[in-house]
Amino acid sequence: MPEGHTIHRLALDHSDRFVGRTVTVTSPQDRFAAASRLDGQVLSDVEAYGKHLLYRFGEAGWVHIHLGLFGKIWTKPTPLEPARSTVRMRLATIDWFADLVGPTQCMLIDADERAALFQRLGPDPLRADAVPDAAWQKLSKSRQSVAALLMDQHVIAGIGNAFRAELLYRAGLNPHVEGTRLTFAQWQMLWRDAKRMMRLGVRANRIVTTRPEDRERRHGRVQPSDATYVYRRAEMPCRRCGSMVVMEPLAGRRLYWCPSCQR
Numbered sequence: 001m002p003e004g005h006t007i008h009r010l011a012l013d014h015s016d017r018f019v020g021r022t023v024t025v026t027s028p029q030d031r032f033a034a035a036s037r038l039d040g041q042v043l044s045d046v047e048a049y050g051k052h053l054l055y056r057f058g059e060a061g062w063v064h065i066h067l068g069l070f071g072k073i074w075t076k077p078t079p080l081e082p083a084r085s086t087v088r089m090r091l092a093t094i095d096w097f098a099d100l101v102g103p104t105q106c107m108l109i110d111a112d113e114r115a116a117l118f119q120r121l122g123p124d125p126l127r128a129d130a131v132p133d134a135a136w137q138k139l140s141k142s143r144q145s146v147a148a149l150l151m152d153q154h155v156i157a158g159i160g161n162a163f164r165a166e167l168l169y170r171a172g173l174n175p176h177v178e179g180t181r182l183t184f185a186q187w188q189m190l191w192r193d194a195k196r197m198m199r200l201g202v203r204a205n206r207i208v209t210t211r212p213e214d215r216e217r218r219h220g221r222v223q224p225s226d227a228t229y230v231y232r233r234a235e236m237p238c239r240r241c242g243s244m245v246v247m248e249p250l251a252g253r254r255l256y257w258c259p260s261c262q263r
Contacts (some may be wrong), residue, residue, distance in 0.1 A: 001069050003070050004158020005201030008126045010049040010073060012202070014055070017075070018043045024092040030085040034108035035089060038063070040086040050157025052117065055091075061110045063089070068104025094257070121157040122206045125194040126202065132191045137192055139179040139187065146182055147175035148251055150190075159194060162253065163201075164229040165256040166195055166209040174262045207231075216241045230256040 019199070024044045027035040029208060031139060038057050045056040048253070067073070075098045083090055089100040109117070122138065123130035145205030149155050149174045150164045168175050171189055173182075201207050208227045212218045215226040229239055233240040243260040 001160055002051065002067055002071075003163055003201070003207070004048070004124060005125055005163075005198045006205075007048040007053050007067075007158070007206070009191060009202050009205050010053060010075075010196075011046045012073060014046045014091075014098065016079055018055075018091060018098070020044075020095060021093045024090075026092075028085055028087040028090060030233060030234055032089045032106055034063070036106070036125045039112070048124075049127065050120055050121050050153055051160070052157075054114065058099060062112070062114050063106050063127065063150055064105060064109045065100065065103055066105035066109055068102075070141070071103035071171045072101045074099045074101070079234065099135065101184075112252035122155045124157040126198050132188075136184070136187050138183065140184075142153070142179035144179055145250070146175045146179055147257075147263065149179050151251070151253065156194070158198065161253050162207050162228065163197060163209075166207070166228055168228045169258060169262060175250070175257050210239070230258055232256065234244055 012089045023038075024040065025035045026130050038060060041057045041060060041108040043055060044058050047054050047056070051066060053065040055065075057063070061250070065071075074133050075096065077093065077096055079090070080092060083099065084101070087099045088103055088106050091098045094174055122135045123132055123189060139149050142149055147164060147168060150159050151161070151166065167190055167224060170193055171186065173186065197209055206227070210222070210226060210229055215222065217223060217226060230245045233245045236245050237259040238241070238245055238261060241258065241260045243258055245256060245258055247254050247256050249255070
């Protein structure tokens, strides 16, 4: 599932390419009924909140998209290509088009529904209006593990499996520590690092969490094998201590961590 930095990058790219322009909206799959209502309107805004992407069409409302595990958005310059029958929604201008395939959610919502969506979500480290204390109030009162809480979108919006593993490693935190045992200083460190790493993710359009001194190649473009400390590195040596990185299931997802560095 795309993490928050990917959705924010999409919002930035689509703001540049579609906002302020008259947009053709179609649904080749014929599963987005509002397409005909939006076709030919001017797209007024694109925004991201956590893993949710929203396109505003003036008074008509917002198209709310959640990609889920299988959703994809392909953005290409014109000329238009024939749309595949699996395309849920196509946005097109004279210069660009974007095809949405396989989303968990694609529906037109109004202002009240948008507000309710944002109310359900925790603060997003990538948004200027984020209130981190709202996340701390939930996290500090929970007996769930910090690893589970970081993935709970009602606590913090936008963090996925990769950032979860890397944040905890960089903080030296055992992923099984309960929220109630986390100190406020530790929480502040996690929040600041989440903002820092996710902003880098938006700029680079990829996840890179390692410091140059911890990589095999310290110069040039960071290779995929050098990009993370523990994520997807099960049974490989920790970059810092040499112990084997552990992978274990947690709430249906894979948790990666170093038992030596994260005591």
